[in-house]
Amino acid sequence: MNENLKSYSHLFENALLEEISEVGLVKHVAEGEKLMEIGQYVTAMPLLISGAIKILREDKDGDELLLYFLEKGDTCAMTLSCCMGQTKSEIRAIAELDTELIMIPIQKMEEWTAKYKSWRNFVFESYHTRLMEMLDTIDSIAFLNMDERLLKYLSDKIKITKDNIINSTHQDIAYELHTSRVVISRLLKALENRGKIKLHRNKIEVLF
Amino acid sequence: MNENLKSYSHLFENALLEEISEVGLVKHVAEGEKLMEIGQYVTAMPLLISGAIKILREDKDGDELLLYFLEKGDTCAMTLSCCMGQTKSEIRAIAELDTELIMIPIQKMEEWTAKYKSWRNFVFESYHTRLMEMLDTIDSIAFLNMDERLLKYLSDKIKITKDNIINSTHQDIAYELHTSRVVISRLLKALENRGKIKLHRNKIEVLF
DNA sequence: TATCCTTTGTAACCTTTGTTACTGCGTAAG
């Protein structure tokens, strides 16, 4: 069995792990690299082995919004969804960290769904997780003020990167939360005054 | 075959339609009646035959937000999702119109998923549709101003009810868009002045 | 070192949305 499949070995039956090893292509993506663009056709389904990927939505003016992160053991339900329907991607995917993934040709999806119970469970579980993430995103933008969203953003970020130093500019954060740089600077300064963070050039030290 | 299953007859193979007729319970729900409350356990999966159901999210203060509507041929992906994980409902479901549905015991889900290709496709298709609806909801609250959201709300509503008279108070609308009555009154009046709608007591006449 | 570019801080102002308060109208219940 492929060494890379460790994180999936408890999820999938052996025959399936074999098949994945055979047809799956291991791919390395550097931090910041784009994996998927809006409007692009989906030809393979990614299984994350290590690293993290951020999923972004864009409006008609080109403004962005961070939807959620994918981590080890995750797959992209949007991709799943698009594979099935042969539709174009609705989202943009960018590597948040250096990331390794296994790409599965979409032809296998239908086959494995019929053949392997563990695969069906995985797919359903993925859809479930993603729907819950989307609900969480909706909660944030609908029910939270910008200062609370910013705090949540910072805490999500350090959880994903496992590093309490965030290497982003205020402008970077403003894009992902769909607001302006001045607003983020203002709120970050307020957080610093409350002792929650410490501001540096190009990075933010999170103290909680 | 059950007469009620007409809307599904082109989707499912005959053997499956037979099974649905056997184990499915037809249920009638009156407009305004609650089908599912947040925190409630899910014991059956609904297939909509006629009518419409609105799906709502609630925050910690009890404030609501309309997520989307379900119509004939739809099922609730949230329910699907919760069935699998045996988790509690994350949403509230209320009949928007008088509605008929077939309730499927969740035990059948696993079985049918393995047995029927058409069932698998239906489930995947449902997840896909729901994810797209959620994206659309996110677009609205993240990228649109309240006046644009209101216009979209009105147009969604008349599409669902197939009636250009909306029987809601301003307060009703305010709840579903998670804002205040005064704001809705203000924006509705502006829409009336622009000739888009005509306001009456307890109802709104949509002119587009 | 001198220069330039990026990033950050901050003030002033504007727009949108939310809140409070009060009015009057329509309708249902008595």
Add this chain to the structure above:
DNA sequence: CTTACGCAGTAACAAAGGTTACAAAGGATA
């Protein structure tokens, strides 16, 4: 009929967030 209540209109104000403008600091590069 009349009382009471729910609904809608509107003004005045408050708060949050977005915009513009400019200054200063930190790095990179010539």
